[in-house]
Amino acid sequence: MSKTSFKTPQAIRGTQDIFGPEAEAFAFVVETFERVRKLYRFRRVEMPVFEKTEVFSRAIGETTDVVSKEMYSFEDRGGDSLTLRPEFTAGIARAFLTNGWQQHAPLKVATHGPLFRYERPQKGRYRQFHQIDAEIIGAAEPQADVELLAMADQVIRELGIEDVTLHLNTLGDGDSREAWRAALIDCFGAVKGELSEDSQERLEKNPLRILDSKDPRDRKFVGDAPKIDAFLSDDARAFFDAVTSGLDAAGVKWTRAESLVRGLDYYRHTAFEFIPDEGSAAAGALGSQSTILGGGRYDGLMESLGGAPTPAVGWAAGIERLAMLVGEKGEPAIEAIVLVEHDDGLVAANALLSELRAGGVVADIMATGSPKKRYDKAVKQNPKAILRVNETGYYGMSGEGENERLAAVLANRK
RNA sequence: GCGAUCGUAGCUCAGUUGGUUAGAGCGCCGGUUUGUGGUACCGGAGGUCGGGGGUUCGAGACCCCUCGAUCGCCCCA
Structure with a gap:
């Protein structure tokens, strides 16, 4: 190899070239997911890596950080604004509407692949990252939430990941959520000056987020903040009760997390994250990026994309984060x-x-x-x-x- | 977007308050030894010390900028 006059280009920041044991762990996660999703009869879908920008801006919400400062958007040669997918759900919802997949409802689908977000890379967080994803579209019953969560739980268990707990909450239906939100603004607005700078900003953009702030200045007020339970309609409460009793019946362990919220606008009712228990080996391995699987019900999403109201639930999990927890997966022994x-x-x-x-x-x-x-x-x-x-x-x-x-x-x- | 730490051979790292031709281990290539065998020994290739400026008689070491990595904040999977 002779030396050339130009320098070898570097990889893009936040991308990874995965090789050896790490690649084996990555493959193990995907293979396990594929096996389990078949047990639950989730159908495989392959989705485009990019969509029209409005698919994401409408579905996820213009004011969210994901849309306002983390998307890889560009104009193609025809002048359309396109965006590299920052998540799966919006694209799958778009496909559901544009392909007439309503005929298959309730539709259980699963996929995996790369996603893109312009963020500062750190442990367990990349600009091109990979997720496994499962969605149930067109199912309003709590049974769908239960099935989806049971599948998530089984994936994690079959990966051999231990000391991870399902944190569960409800955001209520649209009205419940709005009433709760207004109450939170009242509550935190009264002590605005004592909150962290970040939370003062959150007060306007996404007051629910103050609830899971790590800042001690915020934490002392969170305990006394209004709880969603006080605002739940009878239907919303019955829905959540059906989810929790269904999980118990399915043998899925969970814990109530009253301050668990979701960052994206489209979520309603059930919201959940699988998080390593504090002090566990898994928590140590992941650093501050501790959520390994997250999701919820997004009954409002289809309308934001111009479709008929369609209930749906889904989750996604970061393959890199899961791969960090599955231990060494040696390459196959040579015979x-x-x-x-x-x-x-x-x-x-x-x-x-x-x-x-x-x-x-x-x-x-x-x-x-x-x-x-x-x-x-x-x-x-x-x-x-x-x-x-x-x-x-x-x-x-x-x-x-x-x-x-x-x-x-x-x-x-x- | 903010903060901190870091960036020396393919890999893991030394390099003393700035001072002659920048080192080790592993890996790689070759040789000797051994000879149903992951041995031991010898030798070799490979680095403009991330990049660019600056200070200095002299910079891998000090200063600035830049790129990248790592760990937090934020956000999120």
């Missing part, structure tokens, strides 16, 4: 290495290698470098068997790793 001890045996070695792989044996070949050191290099990969090939062809095996597939291939050699 056989074909060791070419003499270069004249290369053809025979390649024939053997093909037969091994066709026979389902995880195999590789060692044929380069100093002939005397090939064996050392092969041994370092810790294969179960080393198949020795010299100029006369295959002549013997070292190691104890013979298994049925390997034996069958050797027995059937041409």
